[in-house]
Amino acid sequence: MVDDLIIGFDKALRTLFANAVSPRGVPGSSLPEPEMSEADKARVAALMRVNHVGEICAQALYQGQAMVCRDDGVRASLNHAADEETEHLAWTEQRIAELGGRKSYLNPVWYVGALSFGVLAGKFGDGWNLGFLAETERQVEAHLDGHLDLLPDEDGKSRAIVAQMKADEAAHAEMAVGLGARELPPPVKAAMRLAAKVMTTVAYRL
16 A cells, blocks of 8 residues: 555656656657747647646546556556556647747646546446546547647647547547446536536636
8 A cells, every 4th residue: 555655656746747758759740840920839838738737637537546446457458548648748748848838837736636536436436437537538539629620720740749649538438438437427527527627728827
């Protein structure tokens, strides 16, 4: 138990304060940097900051769910998905820097909140745990689809990152369903959408 807590604390510190590393190359890295106005750069950087916050939350969510998961196979799948989310963290972090932006000031708050949600979901059993994961990934996929509509057409670098993230999130949702995810009640889905709306609105500015 103590070892798990130490590992979890170390993972939190690395997620929040260390530069994330991606084994996969950054999507769109070979594309030229587009010419954009300073206003457009600031807007795109804010959108990517929102996506970066989403990946901070994903790391915490997976960690919380894995901590209380009852099935070793499900836990392994959660950890594998978390590894891919770490790549997303690295991609968005790099793109924010390229655009001259900054990460959210509230990242520790987002992390603690998502970790708590993950532990709570896991307490209801693996079926509901996976159902929460699947619904989260579906909502993130829809959110990223909306960002593809908002990003400038000429910014192929940002669009490539978001498109690959969207594909990965869809795969994570399918994984959760394949492992036995239960369908969440509509009021729970609506509450999740409301919480996500608050997070994205605040993260866009802070």
